[in-house]
Each structure stands twice: as C-alpha cells, then as structure tokens.
Amino acid sequence: MNKKEFEVIIIGGSYAGLSAAMALGRSLRSVLIIDSGKPSNSTTPQAHNFITQDGVKPSAIAKKAKEQVLNYPSIKFIDDLAVEGKKTTYGFEILTQKNILVQAKKLIFATGIKDIMPNIKGFSACWGISVIHCPYCHGYEFKGQKTGIIANGNRAVHVASLVNNLTATISILTSGKNDFTIEQTEKLKKNNIEVIEAEISEIEHDNGYIKNVIFKNGEKMNFAAVYAAIPFEQHSEIPISLGCELTEEGHIQVDNFQKTSMEGVFACGDNSTMMRSVAIAVANGSVAGAMVNMELIQENF
Known part of the structure; x- marks a missing residue:
C-alpha cells in the first residue's frame, strides 16, 4: 500500500x-x-x-x-x-x-x-453456541427447551422476562446469594422460574453444546442452553x-x-x-x- x-x-x-x-x-x-x-x-x-x-x-x-x-x-x-x-x-x-x-x-x-469470560471451566468453549447472550439472536433455536440464566438482580429478571416467552422451563443460576427484591422474587415465583444459588464450577459440553451445568457442591443440572450476562x-x-x-x-x-x-x-x-x-x-x-x-x-x- x-x-x-x-x-x-x-x-x-x-x-x-x-x-x-x-x-x-x-x-x-x-x-x-x-x-x-x-x-x-x-x-x-x-x-x-x-x-x-x-x-x-x-x-x-x-x-x-x-x-x-x-x-x-x-x-x-x-x-x-x-x-x-x-x-x-x-x-x-x-x-x-x-x-x-x-x-x-x-x-x-x-x-x-x-x-470477559468468567472462571468457569467449559464456559468459553460454549460461548456463542449454547451459552448465549441474546434471546433475539439465539432464543428461537432453543424454544421449548430447558434453559438456564447465569445472572443476578435486575439483569437476571430482564432476561428471564424475555426468555419466558420462549420456554416454560427456566432456572436462574445466581452462583451465590441472590439479590432480588421482594417484588422480583414474587414475579419469578408467579412465572415458575426457579432460582439456584449454588456456585457453578463447570459447564460440561460436547463441542460447545451444553450437557450439564456442574455446581461446586457436586450437583449437576442439564440444560439445552444457558444465557449469560458477562x-x-x-x-x-x-x-x-x-x-x-x-x-x-x-x-x-x-x-x-x-x-x-x-x-x-x-x-x-x-x-x-x-x-x-x-x-x-x-x-x-x-x-x-x-x-x-x-x-x-x-x-x-
């Protein structure tokens, strides 16, 4: 040039x-x-x-x-x-x-x-594939399937409200103590959205597609997709x-x-x-x- x-x-x-x-x-x-x-x-x-x-x-x-x-x-x-x-x-x-x-x-x-990826084993390998950021960009492909949301507070409630239109099976994974208001907690209960406070240690996957979220207490939950606010x-x-x-x-x-x-x-x-x-x-x-x-x-x- x-x-x-x-x-x-x-x-x-x-x-x-x-x-x-x-x-x-x-x-x-x-x-x-x-x-x-x-x-x-x-x-x-x-x-x-x-x-x-x-x-x-x-x-x-x-x-x-x-x-x-x-x-x-x-x-x-x-x-x-x-x-x-x-x-x-x-x-x-x-x-x-x-x-x-x-x-x-x-x-x-x-x-x-x-x-900026969190210190969770398997997270970055799934990012953009089955660990996703946007319901408009990716949500339809996981409609009706078991979905997790790694977030807390206002952000978690906002994402849950969007995803709630796509699937009836949603869990919010706060990976620590949740900081929802009383009103937010009631709203989540009304929509049958469970809150899991156990800390996440790993995302088990197959070529970027989630199989299980593994917690530090040894428990695991299977999801088709997980939204993450990072x-x-x-x-x-x-x-x-x-x-x-x-x-x-x-x-x-x-x-x-x-x-x-x-x-x-x-x-x-x-x-x-x-x-x-x-x-x-x-x-x-x-x-x-x-x-x-x-x-x-x-x-x-």
Whole structure:
C-alpha cells in the first residue's frame, strides 16, 4: 500500500465497518479499512434476526460483504491491527502493529467489544453456541427447551422476562446469594422460574453444546442452553486515548448519528450500543458512513 493519506480510516472491518465503508465508497470517498480478523462472534454457528441472512454463518456474511465493499475502487483494506492514534493538523494519524503510519480527516471506530469470560471451566468453549447472550439472536433455536440464566438482580429478571416467552422451563443460576427484591422474587415465583444459588464450577459440553451445568457442591443440572450476562471491555483503547467519552455501561458514547464526543470521530457496532446483533451493526454502520460523508461535504462545499 503506497498511499498514506485518506479521507476516512475505518478501524474494524466486520459488519459495522464494512457497512460504513460501503456508504462512503458509493460517495467516492477515499477510505482505508484496518482489520485484524478477530470478530467477537467467530464461534457463533448462525446469524439470526437479520432479514435475507437468517441462518447464515456470520463469517460467510462478512466474507460476502467484504467482497462487495472492495468492488468500490476508492476503498482499501489491510489485515493489520491499529495500535496507536493521535490528533494532527491533517486530522488523525494511526499507527498499526506492522508499523504502517496512515492519516485521515475522519475516523470511524467499528472495533467491537471483548467479552470477559468468567472462571468457569467449559464456559468459553460454549460461548456463542449454547451459552448465549441474546434471546433475539439465539432464543428461537432453543424454544421449548430447558434453559438456564447465569445472572443476578435486575439483569437476571430482564432476561428471564424475555426468555419466558420462549420456554416454560427456566432456572436462574445466581452462583451465590441472590439479590432480588421482594417484588422480583414474587414475579419469578408467579412465572415458575426457579432460582439456584449454588456456585457453578463447570459447564460440561460436547463441542460447545451444553450437557450439564456442574455446581461446586457436586450437583449437576442439564440444560439445552444457558444465557449469560458477562462483563466486557472495549476491543480498542484508541478511542479512549483520543478523548472519546464512554457511557456508564462502558460503550463509546455516540449521538443519534454515531458521532462521538471527539470532533471528527465516529463509532458504530457493538462498541457503541448494547443492542448487539449483526443487523443493528450493519444499520448503524451505514448511518456512520453517511454522516461522515455529510461532514466532509459540509467542510468542502
């Protein structure tokens, strides 16, 4: 790659980043996509709740999207990891792991988030397969089957209310003392949702598909699927180093047009919303691309 200056650099080349790139490429914008090839849903067998792509493997969607986006000649793509970023008189400067230094007037972060796995044997091997995060993305495939929810408090009740429409057999696994209010406890009882406080030691599985949840007291329970609410961190620290503000939950703060608190910097996809799905990443990526193009127009027209 000889060119070092672009109108836009997109860091992250999965669904949101590629969607933003397409909007920009169709407006003849000079774009560089930097992607390290490590999407957070790499273990997920099928994407759902995405019209025209229901049941398609996520990697197949990304592969086709990349092929279509790179048909636009003003878009370039490099397999690399952005490691540093700073504000310059030109706009922004990005340094990659392979020691490539590039500049752009605008930045779009589509870097996703990194899930922090609990210290439970077998958990990470099942993540995205039968240990799942979202009823909209995965719930239908486990409808009517015995389901667990690893969570506590408000989060557990919220997930239980969603899953209750999909199956009549739900257990909340708090892995320690529950912290439900009296009202929440009554609501769970009314809906025949049991609460198990025994601490979890292992998830027994077959190639990522749960067989049993094993507790530290030696007991075990079989489930078809388990929802889990786990913490996360930003995949890239560059937005924070540039001055982008985060929400209380830890997402990059954006307005309705995907603009961050830092002038000239946008964010889209899982890094900036709790609504975590391929369809939503594609949607707000498209918005980010269009809004960056609009800023460039307003600055130059």
